[in-house]
Amino acid sequence: MSKKRTQYTAEFKTQVVLELISGDQTLNQVAAKYGLLAKNLQNWKKQFLENASLAFDPARVVKDYKDEIDELKSQNTEYAKKVGQLTLERDFLEGKLVSSVSSSDRREMIETEHDLSISRQCELLHINRSTHYYKPVPVRDTTLMLMRRIDEIYTNRSSLGYRQIYSRLNEEGFNVGINRVGKLMSEMGLYAVFPKKRRSKASKESDEQIYPYLLSELHNDKKQVITTHANQVWSGDITYIPMKHGFMYLAAIIDWHTKAILSYRLSNTMDTSLVTTVLNEAITRYGTPEIFNSDQGSQYKSKEHTGILKAYDIRISMNGKGRSIDNIAIERFFRTLKYDEIYLNDYASILELRKGIDEYMRYYNFNRFHSAIGYKKPMNLYLEAISLQREELKHVA
Secondary structure, three states, X not given: OOOOOOOOOHHHHHHHHXXXXXXXXXXXXXXXXXXXXXXXXXXXXXXXXXXXXXXXOHHXXXXXHHHHHHHHHXXXXXXXXXXXXXXXXXXXXXXXXXXXXXXXXXXXXXXXXXXOOHHHHHHHOOOOHHHXXXXXXXXOHHHHHHHHHHHHHHHHOOOOXXXXXXXXXXXXXXXXXXXXXXXXXXXXXXXXXXXXXXXXXXXXXXXXXXXXXXXXHHEOXXXXXXXXXXXXXXXXXXXXXXXXXXXXXXXXXXXXXXOOEEEEEEEOOOOHHHHXXXXXXXXXXXXXXXXXXXXXXXXXXXXXHHHHHHHOOOEXXXXXXXXXXXXHHHHHHHHHHHHHHHOOOOOOOHHXXXXXXXXXXXXXXXXXXXXXXXXXXHHHHXXXXXXXXXXXXXXXX
């Protein structure tokens, strides 16, 4: 076991050096007297003599000390500015990362061999550390079949709540409990649609702001939303997409006036990056709407999504609580998509599903006659309307 190094006070060193300087004893005698190494004692003497003049010029000592302190303060201020700037930049990049990259993609960014600990990497990527070690258990085929049937029942009549769907499932022979039906519907993002009194104030249960439903401004005497031009109102929503061995979520944006689908994206999670990506894509391709309407889902209430809308001066509108009927344009499109495409094809892979949805979107936008717009084709009507609006603006200018 190594011997602990002895620490000597300045007073002790001064006493020993003065005794040595007196010249009454040799270096070795003084060293032996105090149990010191002669070399150390010699170094103390040298240090003492080199700084002896400071005793007669204390002002210089104070000045040098103050100058050193001022220099350190200046350096600290500069370092603080740099740290502040780096922190600001890091927070900016983290915000962009979280809003634009799904949680599953962020989990794949973790490097087990990196110098940064797994815990710190998870913290920087805004991932719960336990999710890194979690190994997902495949959903049972019986559960997927149950979820598919729930989706079919709900799509056919979205006013049914989990109790009524539970009763329907039991009648059809499914051995399932009522609480499990409610839990599965929650995971699928399915909630009963029926008229409720609209609430425009923020929920007491959340700090996120809930915006009023602005489409009531466009109601006719039958309380139907009547738009007059393209890009007046866009609607966004997310829907559950069943597959043979799993499921996905589809987010889309529709132009209310022409019923054209402006942007869409598939994802295995319902996170904020899904809706922000779809919104940014629609804006990049087609400009901005006057109003963007959605439900009160956490993805649409997020500061990332509302921040994009505010940055482009787009008025934010949200359905009343439990009133998906307020967003009926996109709801009807999802229903059409499922009956015309999803339920007819038991997709076994995401690649097949993506290809099928891409083909259907092209068919729907450019080839399908839509009854709500006088049996015209949605995207053709949209592009004609936008072109006409641009020509009108040129004449005004």
